[in-house]
Amino acid sequence: MLVAVGTDKHPFDRLVDWLEHWYAETANPVALTLQHGHTRASAVPGAVPFLGHAALQEAMSDADLVICHGGPATILEARRHGHLPIVVPRDPERGEHVDNHQQLFARRLGAAGMVALCETREELYHALRAGLSDPSRYLVAADPQAHRAQAAAVARVGAIVEELVARSARRPPRRRVWARLRRGAEETR
Template sequence: MLAAVGTDRHPFGRLVDWLAQWHAVTGTLVELTLQHGHTDALAVPGAVPFLGHGALQEAMSNAHLVVCHGGPATILEARRHGHLPIVVPRDPAYGEHVDDHQQLFARRLGTAGMVMLCETREALYDALDAGLKDPSRYAVAANPEAYRAQAAAVARVGAIVEELVARSASRRSRRRTWLRLRRGAEENR
């Protein structure tokens, strides 16, 4: 099994802890590779901070199950390798990301049946247990044409998110500048 939290600088301790607890119970039944990024994962066997692109592709190709964060590229890669990814989106309320775009994106894909969305520990454990019993439950047929269409859609969503984040940062910057100018004008009165 491969679990990938991505490379975002925000820790994703919630998912890492859930996986560590689940793996402690399943023990030797599951060989786990956990790409944990900037999250501490000392207690988890098979934990590695980062995997290069090639190593991540190989791990996805060899995995029976893929668990990942709600990053569009990771989800798309998992599907390209024939997996219906089990997705736990990062939640900004826990300091796991700057906004809720992963939640919104993962929920939309969950509704469309393109991911197995798990927003609670119980949902994740149920999905993992079901996947252990029948790994084919989380398999999808590789379809190069569909992959190209999905890649284009993911790229578009990524561009929209980047544009919205940039606009939001620009608005905050303009507001800070306006406030500084206003304070300066008030001080000069």
């Protein structure tokens, strides 16, 4: 099982706390990689602050289940590896992010059946129980062609989000990252 909170500078204590409590109560041992980012280090075995891109790809490929924050790129990567990700979006009201774009994005994907949306501890625990009893429940067909289209869509969403954040902070948008992602998607068409 892989849990990825991403690399955002805001801590995501809520998800890590939920996982720690669940892990402590789980009767059967679960092989777990918990990428906790800027969140406090977890006592759960397999907790690491960050994974490089190659290590994250390998962990996603090897995982039975992928639990992640609502970051578009992480969701895209999980789906590319054949996972229906279990998504807990960051909540800006709890200091987990600067705005609610993860919540909006994850809710839209949840309504479309593209992620298993979990906004409460109970929803997450239910998804984990269901996934452990039948991991195939959270598998999707990996499609390289869909990946290219999704990468372009993620790049466009990212550029829009960056523009909105820049406007609210009254600073120029940083388009380099999203432009690189969009160019990469266009080059693989």
